Amino acid sequence: MLSVILYGRNDNYGYNLHKRAALSLNCMAEVLTDVNDEIIFVDYNTPDDYPTFPEAIADTLTPKARSLLRVIRVRPEVHRARFEPRTHLKAIEPVSRNVAIRRANPDNRWILSTNTDIIFVPRAEASLTDAIAGFADGFYCAPRIEIPETLWESYDRLDPAGVIAETRHWGSAMHLDEIVFGSQTILYDGPGDFQLMLRKDLFEIHGFHEGMLLGWHVDSNIFKRLGFVYESIGDAAPAVFGYHCDHTRQVTPAHAHRSPENDSAEFVDRVTAPGIPEQCKNWGLADLLLEEVRLDRSVNQDYRRALSRAISEPLARPIEARYQSITFDQTWAEPEHVLPFLLDLFSNAPRSDSVLWLGQGGRLLDLFRQCWNELGFTGKVIADPTIGEEDGSFPGMSAFVINFGVPNVVVEKERALAAEQFLAVAQGEARHQKLGGSPRRIVGVNTVNSRLDFLMLNNVGCAKTPFSTRLRHGFLLLDMVSKQSQNWTSEMSVGSIGVRRGHTIATTTNEAGPLAYGPYRTLWPGDYLAMIRIIIDPPSDLNFGDEECRIVTVQLVLSEVVQQTFHLTADTVGDCIYNFPFTISYNDVLKTIQIRFLCHGVTPVVLHSIEVQSAYGGLPPDGNSIRLLPETASQRQNWTKRMSVGRAGVRKGNAIASKPNEVGDFAFGPYLTLSPGKYRACVRVTIVRPSHPNFGDKECRAMTIELVLSEVVKQTFHLTLDTVGDRMYSFPFEIANEDVSRTIQIRFSCYGVTPVVLHSIEVQPAVSQPSNGNSIRLFPGAASHRLLPEAASPRQNWTKHMSVGHAGVRKGDAIASKPNEVGDFAFGPYPTLFPGKYRAFVRVTIVRPRRLFIWRWRQRRRRVLSIELVLDEVVRQALDLTLDNVGKRTFKFPFIITNKDAARQIQIRLKCYAVTPIVLHSVNVERIDGVAQWLKAGLPIRFRPSQMAEKVVERELQ
Numbered sequence: 001m002l003s004v005i006l007y008g009r010n011d012n013y014g015y016n017l018h019k020r021a022a023l024s025l026n027c028m029a030e031v032l033t034d035v036n037d038e039i040i041f042v043d044y045n046t047p048d049d050y051p052t053f054p055e056a057i058a059d060t061l062t063p064k065a066r067s068l069l070r071v072i073r074v075r076p077e078v079h080r081a082r083f084e085p086r087t088h089l090k091a092i093e094p095v096s097r098n099v100a101i102r103r104a105n106p107d108n109r110w111i112l113s114t115n116t117d118i119i120f121v122p123r124a125e126a127s128l129t130d131a132i133a134g135f136a137d138g139f140y141c142a143p144r145i146e147i148p149e150t151l152w153e154s155y156d157r158l159d160p161a162g163v164i165a166e167t168r169h170w171g172s173a174m175h176l177d178e179i180v181f182g183s184q185t186i187l188y189d190g191p192g193d194f195q196l197m198l199r200k201d202l203f204e205i206h207g208f209h210e211g212m213l214l215g216w217h218v219d220s221n222i223f224k225r226l227g228f229v230y231e232s233i234g235d236a237a238p239a240v241f242g243y244h245c246d247h248t249r250q251v252t253p254a255h256a257h258r259s260p261e262n263d264s265a266e267f268v269d270r271v272t273a274p275g276i277p278e279q280c281k282n283w284g285l286a287d288l289l290l291e292e293v294r295l296d297r298s299v300n301q302d303y304r305r306a307l308s309r310a311i312s313e314p315l316a317r318p319i320e321a322r323y324q325s326i327t328f329d330q331t332w333a334e335p336e337h338v339l340p341f342l343l344d345l346f347s348n349a350p351r352s353d354s355v356l357w358l359g360q361g362g363r364l365l366d367l368f369r370q371c372w373n374e375l376g377f378t379g380k381v382i383a384d385p386t387i388g389e390e391d392g393s394f395p396g397m398s399a400f401v402i403n404f405g406v407p408n409v410v411v412e413k414e415r416a417l418a419a420e421q422f423l424a425v426a427q428g429e430a431r432h433q434k435l436g437g438s439p440r441r442i443v444g445v446n447t448v449n450s451r452l453d454f455l456m457l458n459n460v461g462c463a464k465t466p467f468s469t470r471l472r473h474g475f476l477l478l479d480m481v482s483k484q485s486q487n488w489t490s491e492m493s494v495g496s497i498g499v500r501r502g503h504t505i506a507t508t509t510n511e512a513g514p515l516a517y518g519p520y521r522t523l524w525p526g527d528y529l530a531m532i533r534i535i536i537d538p539p540s541d542l543n544f545g546d547e548e549c550r551i552v553t554v555q556l557v558l559s560e561v562v563q564q565t566f567h568l569t570a571d572t573v574g575d576c577i578y579n580f581p582f583t584i585s586y587n588d589v590l591k592t593i594q595i596r597f598l599c600h601g602v603t604p605v606v607l608h609s610i611e612v613q614s615a616y617g618g619l620p621p622d623g624n625s626i627r628l629l630p631e632t633a634s635q636r637q638n639w640t641k642r643m644s645v646g647r648a649g650v651r652k653g654n655a656i657a658s659k660p661n662e663v664g665d666f667a668f669g670p671y672l673t674l675s676p677g678k679y680r681a682c683v684r685v686t687i688v689r690p691s692h693p694n695f696g697d698k699e700c701r702a703m704t705i706e707l708v709l710s711e712v713v714k715q716t717f718h719l720t721l722d723t724v725g726d727r728m729y730s731f732p733f734e735i736a737n738e739d740v741s742r743t744i745q746i747r748f749s750c751y752g753v754t755p756v757v758l759h760s761i762e763v764q765p766a767v768s769q770p771s772n773g774n775s776i777r778l779f780p781g782a783a784s785h786r787l788l789p790e791a792a793s794p795r796q797n798w799t800k801h802m803s804v805g806h807a808g809v810r811k812g813d814a815i816a817s818k819p820n821e822v823g824d825f826a827f828g829p830y831p832t833l834f835p836g837k838y839r840a841f842v843r844v845t846i847v848r849p850r851r852l853f854i855w856r857w858r859q860r861r862r863r864v865l866s867i868e869l870v871l872d873e874v875v876r877q878a879l880d881l882t883l884d885n886v887g888k889r890t891f892k893f894p895f896i897i898t899n900k901d902a903a904r905q906i907q908i909r910l911k912c913y914a915v916t917p918i919v920l921h922s923v924n925v926e927r928i929d930g931v932a933q934w935l936k937a938g939l940p941i942r943f944r945p946s947q948m949a950e951k952v953v954e955r956e957l958q
Contacts, residue, residue, distance in 0.1 A: 002038075009090060009091050016247065027119045030064065032127065040103065045078075055071070060158070078288065094213075098283050102286055103284075111196075111202055121240065142241065147243050176243075205222075229274050306343065310367045342364075358383075358401070358421045402442070406445050514596065528582055533576070550600050553566070558588055647665065681762070684761075685758055686725065686757040703719040865885075868911070869907075
């Protein structure tokens with residue numbers, strides 16, 4: 001006769017849900033007396049790991065309630081696929097009620113839509129069934145009366161007849177019986193707690209409106225629509241009162257302040273017809289075959305039965321185990337002990353699920369398969385590691401079990417294989433979720449108290465389960481797989497000289513010792529960047545001028561083995577962010593990562609944060625961060641893989657090539673920072689020999705290289721067609737203290753003349769020796785830039801690179817002194833050279849003075865011009881020229897570049913003395929062989945016109 005429909009989920013919604021639901025269900029069953037009467041509870045969106053809500057409270061239900069109760073389960077997968085993006089609610093009322101209506105007993109005339117916090121009290125008849133038996137066709141509403149929480153909490157949920165009698169008594173005795181009328185559409189306030197409707201009417205109007213996904217007004221909508229079928233709402237007050245167990249002590253999403261709700265204007269006021277044509281075919285999930293649970297045969301009973309058949313012999317004596325450091329990686333477990341905990345994880349899973357089993361098989365797998373079948377699963381337990389090789393996402397699998405060592409403790413090779421299988425599962429699960437799939441459970445067997453435990457805890461969102469279970473289980477942490485930025489600050493342990501202050505760790509004394517260490521995490525294979533924010537107070541002692549003084553030592557440690565060591569010195573005091581890269585190989589995935597901070601007792605230090613991010617997967621490091629160089633700073637840094645491809649380039653393997661006939665940037669990057677110091681960049685480039693006949697123009701530019709600091713070009717180099725082929729080029733640069741926060745970029749531009757391929761970029765401190773004696777030193781400048789091979793001896797023309805001093809003026813390609821001016825009239829060009837022997841050729845014209853007295857013998861010794869060789873503003877050599885040298889002449893002088901001078905900028909400075917006009921025509925430099933002629937080192941030197949060597953040089957230059 002009557003189908004009572006309710007809905008909910010196993011989530012403790014509202015205050016003391018279990019008690020009021022048990023009260024309600026037991027009292028409803030008490031007042032149902034027809035043989036066809038039933039209570040249908042739609043369990044909507046309870047997590048797959050949990051039992052349905054009625055199953056969870058089955059022991060608090062009366063035998064009559066359990067016999068009348070039908071539980072229809074709507075799994076989370078349905079909610080995620082169809083409704084989750086459109087609502088904030090976890091349980092959807094109209095969908096749930098329609099699911100119950102669709103599956104109600106067709107022999108029943110009436111559908112009563114209500115909730116699990118209502119106690120029905122018939123007024124004249126003993127049962128609700130008898131009370132409504134004489135109702136005419138139509139739809140009915142009963143008044144809702146509130147019961148205070150303290151009152152219904154005192155009821156005995158297993159005595160429904162007594163509860164109904166008490167409620168009837170206290171309703172009058174406590175003056176609770178207040179009937180609250182609502183609008184004509186709904187008759188009483190809160191109509192959703194008693195809506196009695198004909199089953200046939202609900203099918204004709206397509207059930208509740210499933211577009212109402214935000215809560216509220218669902219009951220008003222269906223009464224408004226039924227109002228178009230019948231003239232008025234029937235009043236059920238003479239037959240029954242509905243008493244509501246108030247539960248607003250705890251605010252629920254539907255009752256929260258300013259919570260979203262359905263638009264009453266749209267779904268009530270503007271409704272003009274009873275039916276909903278847009279949902280007429282599939283309302284109530286008509287297209288799905290849903291699970292039905294009966295409490296007379298619960299999952300709990302099936303679980304016990306399956307284990308009893310699988311484990312035939314009980315224990316003769318208790319099992320003993322050791323959860324101690326000496327048993328680390330050596331923990332043993334018997335399959336029969338682990339089986340109940342493992343099977344428990346799947347006891348409430350959909351019976352169509354399939355599980356992929358990896359790792360050890362043996363007895364535990366056999367026992368698990370037996371119980372799996374006993375529980376009625378139609379899916380399979382598959383022990384085939386190749387099942388996911390096609391697309392890598394393991395299609396068709398609902399969960400993963402990785403046996404890391406039951407019953408046999410794994411050895412090193414097996415442990416590595418198990419870790420590899422775990423990584424494959426995690427990568428496949430990440431791919432599965434990115435394609436829109438639901439999260440799947442990952443179970444690790446016998447990982448507790450082993451290195452494999454770090455792998456599970458760091459990559460799977462699992463609880464720290466008791467040791468005895470031997471299990472870790474949960475769902476994949478996507479941010480770990482995608483290598484997103486991870487903040488390790490809160491996980492750091494405090495050292496003996498440190499103290500935690502809020503989110504920071506600070507030193508407490510001026511003693512040396514460990515400040516912080518940790519967090520003992522594991523990472524996926526790949527390249528990473530650690531970003532560390534530290535505040536170092538300026539030292540107060542007088543020896544602060546020692547900028548090399550070590551303040552903090554930072555160590556990167558893998559499984560207690562120090563991999564890299566960095567020193568923070570006094571030249572970087574203040575609030576700074578430091579960064580350093582590191583790599584995790586496949587052999588390192590089981591190694592715990594630790595960053596240690598050791599203070600040297602010089603000054604107070606505060607550690608603010610530690611963040612780790614993928615070195616290539618995310619944004620470049622903070623432009624204000626300082627790159628830490630390891631103790632082994634002489635090692636090269638390979639920047640090749642960090643380079644970005646420009647619009648005129650294309651990546652080919654590990655190289656970047658220019659596109660045919662394209663002009664513009666073809667490679668740039670890597671936006672890193674370096675500590676202060678002198679460095680050398682070594683660039684390997686192939687310039688293809690052009691096939692066109694104009695190749696004779698060797699001065700034609702094929703490519704430009706720019707050194708850029710924070711988008712400001714610091715040096716520019718041009719590679720011309722006279723250097724075609726596969727060559728190594730190098731150039732020095734310096735990072736000053738003010739440059740430590742500036743990101744470094746090396747930019748490569750092509751001109752469409754010929755194909756160009758960038759093979760590699762390596763950077764090393766300039767103090768180390770050049771790695772390739774055949775590398776070509778690049779010369780910076782503002783105009784054309786020539787190349788000086790280290791092992792060859794071509795000349796370089798520095799003339800166009802020379803700067804004009806305050807006593808000079810540029811005239812065409814030459815620089816002339818100003819009349820009556822004393823001082824520098826030409827200087828530059830500030831290049832650097834490899835260590836070796838060189839010779840400079842300076843061609844000048846010293847004009848003969850017009851005043852005759854100057855030709856007296858005394859005046860001929862008068863100085864008219866000085867030529868100085870300057871390294872980093874220190875004069876190394878000087879040539880003084882007198883009136884004996886008038887005319888157009890070429891002067892030469894040798895010089896040596898030592899290893900210490902390799903990073904020092906070279907300047908040739910010309911100074912005039914207002915005696916006579918002087919014109920600088922050219923400055924050339926060449927590298928000379930060991931057989932070259934050298935001049936004596938005694939300076940100053942006066943050159944005379946009669947010297948044959950000078951004439952020979954002039955003839956060669958002409």
